[in-house]
Amino acid sequence: MAVPKRKSSKARKNKRRSNVWKLQAPAFSKCPQCGELKTPHRVCGNCGFYKGKEIIKVEA
Template sequence: MPPLTKRRFSHGRTHRRRAHDAITLPNLVECPHCKTPRMAHQVCPSCGYYKGVEVVKQEDKDKKKPAA
């Protein structure tokens, strides 16, 4: 059996505790290589560069093989 609390928490105490639980939007910065918005300290999803170095090899969209 789980332990039971002796008293119920008031609404004010509950809301004060949850006051810092709000979700914030991620901070977006401009990619210096392709100028698209990306998350800070992350590899750019559109060009694959991070700190001026290509980290992830990106395929060209026209070079993809069509599904047969």
Template sequence: MGVAQHRQSKSRVRKRRAMWKLTAPNHIECPQCHKPKMPHHVCPSCGYYKAKEVISMGE
């Protein structure tokens, strides 16, 4: 690991840390029930994934 040779200024540290922000998760529309869901996940409303029912939702 490298050891800092000189103190970094506040502005330099803050410029580097400016990229550490969080991004909001993407949501797509479920093709079965048309409610928002996370991509590559089973729909929590209807239980479908890739046009197949993988979780039976009690109706």
């Protein structure tokens, strides 16, 4: 089994691990009903529609 010759520093270890923990901005899609931006697979907060059906009654 291979054994490292020297101890890898905390900075080197953290640099290696940092790529895994990058945060991504949430994706947005347009609501086909009202055109408002919303997150995919969620009910539109503006009109209350999901997949062409009214799920939540939103008062104007």
